[in-house]
Amino acid sequence: MALQCVSVFSGAMGLDLGLESAGFDLRFAADNMPAAVKTARKNRPGLPFFAGDVAELAADDICRESGLAAGEVDLLAGGPPCQSFSTAGRRRGLDDADRGPLVFEFVRLVDELRPRAFLMENVKGLLSASERWRELPYNNNGVKIDDLHGSLFRSLMAAFKALGYTVDFREFNSADFGVPQTRQRVFVLGYRDGTPVSFPEPTHAKEAGLFSEPWRTLGDALDGLTEDDSPCAVFSERKLKYLKMVPEGGNWRDLPEEAQRESMGRAFYAKGGRSGYWRRLSRTRPSPTILTEPQNASTSLCHPTEARPLTVRECARVQTFPDDWEFVGSRADQYRLVGNAVPVGLAAAVGAHVREELDGEQNLAAAG
Numbered sequence: 001m002a003l004q005c006v007s008v009f010s011g012a013m014g015l016d017l018g019l020e021s022a023g024f025d026l027r028f029a030a031d032n033m034p035a036a037v038k039t040a041r042k043n044r045p046g047l048p049f050f051a052g053d054v055a056e057l058a059a060d061d062i063c064r065e066s067g068l069a070a071g072e073v074d075l076l077a078g079g080p081p082c083q084s085f086s087t088a089g090r091r092r093g094l095d096d097a098d099r100g101p102l103v104f105e106f107v108r109l110v111d112e113l114r115p116r117a118f119l120m121e122n123v124k125g126l127l128s129a130s131e132r133w134r135e136l137p138y139n140n141n142g143v144k145i146d147d148l149h150g151s152l153f154r155s156l157m158a159a160f161k162a163l164g165y166t167v168d169f170r171e172f173n174s175a176d177f178g179v180p181q182t183r184q185r186v187f188v189l190g191y192r193d194g195t196p197v198s199f200p201e202p203t204h205a206k207e208a209g210l211f212s213e214p215w216r217t218l219g220d221a222l223d224g225l226t227e228d229d230s231p232c233a234v235f236s237e238r239k240l241k242y243l244k245m246v247p248e249g250g251n252w253r254d255l256p257e258e259a260q261r262e263s264m265g266r267a268f269y270a271k272g273g274r275s276g277y278w279r280r281l282s283r284t285r286p287s288p289t290i291l292t293e294p295q296n297a298s299t300s301l302c303h304p305t306e307a308r309p310l311t312v313r314e315c316a317r318v319q320t321f322p323d324d325w326e327f328v329g330s331r332a333d334q335y336r337l338v339g340n341a342v343p344v345g346l347a348a349a350v351g352a353h354v355r356e357e358l359d360g361e362q363n364l365a366a367a368g
Contacts, residue, residue, distance in 0.1 A: 002023060002024065002025035003023065003024050003025065003074035003075060003355060003358055003359075004024070004025050004027050004066075004068055004072065004073055004074045004075070005019050005020075005024035005025060005026050005027065005073070005074060005075045005076075005077060006026075006027055006028045006029075006062055006066060006068070006073050006075070006076050006077070006113065006115070007019075007026060007028065007029040007030070007076075007077050007078055008029070008030045008031075008054050008057070008076070008077075008078040008106065008109060009030070009031060009054060009078040009079050009080050009081065009102070009106070010029040010030055010031045010036065010040065010049075010078065011031055011033070011036050011079065011337060011340055011341055012036060012039060012321075012327065012337035012338060012340070012341040013029065013036075013039070013040060013043070013044075013325075013341075014319060014320075014321065014341030014342040014343060014344050014347060015077055015078070015079060015119075015121060015341075015342040015347045016029060016077070016347075017321070017322070017325070017344045017347070017348075018342065018343075018344045018345065018346065018347020018348035018349075018350070018351050019075070019077060019347060019348075019351040021344070021348045021351070022347075022348050022351030022352040022354075022355050023351075023352070023355050024074070024075060024351060024355065026044075026047065027047075027048070027066035027067065027068060027073075028047070028048045028049075028050070028062050028065050028066040029044075029047060029048075029049050029050070030049065030050035030051075030052075030054055030057055031049075031050075031051070032051065032052050032053050032054070033333075033336075033337075034051075034329070034333075035327075035328055035329030035330070035333035035334070035336070035337055036337060037049060037051040038328040038329060039326070039327055039328045039329070039337060042326050042328050043325055043326055048065035048066060050062075050065070054080075054102060054105050054106075054109075055101075055102065055105050057109070058112065059109060059112030059113045062109075062113065063113075070112065070113050070114055071113075071114045073113050073114075073115040073116070074115065074116045074117065074358055075115055075116065075117050075118065075119060075354065075358070076106075076109060076110060076113055076115040076117075076118045076119075077118070077119040077120070077121075078106055078119075078120060078121070079120070079121040079122060079342060080102040080103045080105070080106050080120070080122065081102055103120075103122070103126075103152075103156055104156070104159065106118075106120055107156070107159045107160060107163070110160065110163060110165070110190070111163050114192060115192065116191070116192050116193070116358060116361070117189070117190065117191050117192065117354055117357070117358060118160075118165070118188075118189070118190050119187060119188070119189050119350065119351075119354060120187070120188040120189075121185055121186070121187050121188075121342050121347075122185070122186050122188075123184075123185065123186065124171050124184045124185065124186050126152070126153055126156075126186055127150060127153050127169075127171070127186060128150050128153070129150070129151075129152040129153060130150075130151050130152055131151045131152045131155060156188070157169070157188075160188070160190050164192065165190035165191060165192055166190060166191050166194050166195060166196060166197055167188065167189065167190035167191075167197060168188075168189060168190075168197035168199075169186055169187065169188045169189070170186070170187055170189075170199040171184060171185070171186050172184070172185055172186075172187065172199075172202075172346060172350075173202075174343045174345070174346045175204060175206075175215045175216070175286045176202035176203070176204050176205065176215075177200075177202060177203055177204060177345055177346050177349040178203060178204050178213070178216055178320075178345050178349075179216070179286075179318075179319075179320050179343040179345045179346050180215070180216040180217055180218055180220050180221040180286050180287055180317075180318055180320075181221075181286050181287045181288070181289065181290060181318050181319070181343060182286050182287070182288055182289065183289045183290070183343060183346075184289075185342065185343075185346065187199070187350055189350075189354065191357070191361075193361060195357055195361060198353070198357070199350070199353060200349050200350060200352070200353040203349070204216065215285075215286050216286065217282075217283060217284055217285055217286055218281055218282065218283050218284075218285065218286065218287045218304065218318065219283035219284060219304075221287065221314075221317040221318045221320075222283070222314060222317060225313065225314065225317060225323075228311055228313045228314065230311045230312040230313035230314075230316075230327075230334070231311065231312045231331035231334055231335075232308055232309065232310075232311040232312070232331075233293070233294055233295040233308075233309040233331065233335065234295065234308070234309075235295055235300075235302070235307065235308065235309065239278075239295070239297055239300070240307055242255060242259060242263045242278050243278055243280060243300065243302050243307060244307055245259065246278050246279075246280045246302070247280065248280055248281070248282055248283065248304045248305060249280065249281070249282030249284070249285065249304070250279075250280055251274075251275055251276070251277055251278050251279040251280070252264060252274065252277040252278040252279075254278075255278065263278065263297075264277060267298065274298070275288075276288070276296075276298050276299040276300060277297060277298050277300075278297065278300060278302075279299070279300045279301070279302060280300075280302040280303075280304060281301060281302060281303065281304050281310070282304060283304045283305075287301070287310075287318045288301070290310075290315045290318050290319055290338060290339050291339050292335050292336045292338075292339035292340060293332075293335065293339075294309035294310055294315065294335065294339075295309045301315070312327060312331070312334045312335060312338060315335065315338045315339065316338050319338055319341055319343050319344065320343050320344040320345035320346075321338070321341070321344055322344070
């Protein structure tokens with residue numbers, strides 16, 4: 001028997017597709033990005049979909065559209081906008097009026113819907129984000145500098161616990177679950193009936209072991225993709241000048257020193273690895289994190305053997321979307337949808353574990 005799932009902040013529906021493959025019946029979804037709405041309606045025309053601000057979405061609306069009563073939802077899932085918490089951004093947290101407070105709209109819906117379980121996904125920067133913005137050192141990357149470090153996440157966990165849910169979190173590398181991409185993501189999981197929270201064990205590793213397969217590679221992801229008419233971003237002539245000098249699997253360090261200084265400007269003297277600068281991907285390694293703008297000089301996702309960024313479909317392959325999933329919108333919209341998505345394969349692994357736990361609860365209740 002399929003378990004009933006409701007999704008919010010659904011985006012390109014990577015999390016939803018993974019949960020569906022794990023055996024959940026998706027009954028409702030929501031997002032306010034026009035391209036996400038069109039993508040959902042293109043691929044799931046019969047799915048009730050709320051096209052608006054989740055802050056204006058009430059549990060009564062979800063129940064009416066999904067046909068489920070409060071308390072009957074088995075799983076509420078979603079990934080609130082992460083830009084306010086990403087270590088790559090300004091990290092305004094709750095001071096970001098448009099996006100930061102939306103994590104607590106997810107808490108509100110847990111309170112109103114009372115699902116048996118909830119699953120919230122976000123960037124690892126959520127763990128260190130502050131409730132109040134303050135100036136951070138350049139390239140802070142989540143390093144603790146004061147007592148505000150992690151204050152937002154502590155408040156979030158306390159809010160879930162105040163609703164009576166057992167709750168815990170885990171940070172995963174997508175590559176450890178068969179996704180051809182080293183993408184770090186945090187999952188927060190809670191149960192209404194007090195079930196102790198656990199998470200799935202990795203199935204893959206950088207080097208194969210007794211209980212794990214080797215990481216899948218970009219070459220694995222792109223294998224068999226012979227027809228691809230999806231949009232492709234363009235490198236400027238200046239960027240191409242340098243990228244054409246970089247071998248497969250290389251980056252700025254493979255340029256002559258004069259070209260390094262010329263092409264990177266002040267960034268040449270910055271600290272840190274800067275591994276994304278003039279990066280050309282390797283077919284023999286997992287892809288780095290798929291981004292929303294693969295043509296940027298400092299975070300380039302250049303094809304291993306061609307002088308271009310990965311296409312939308314190639315990025316979707318790395319994100320483990322099925323080939324028949326169509327993305328709608330402008331080229332920039334489609335890259336944004338794919339780049340912000342939860343890898344389908346990772347969502348499926350976590351979803352399968354949650355389903356096992358919920359099925360176990362039902363069996364115990366029936367036996368009792």
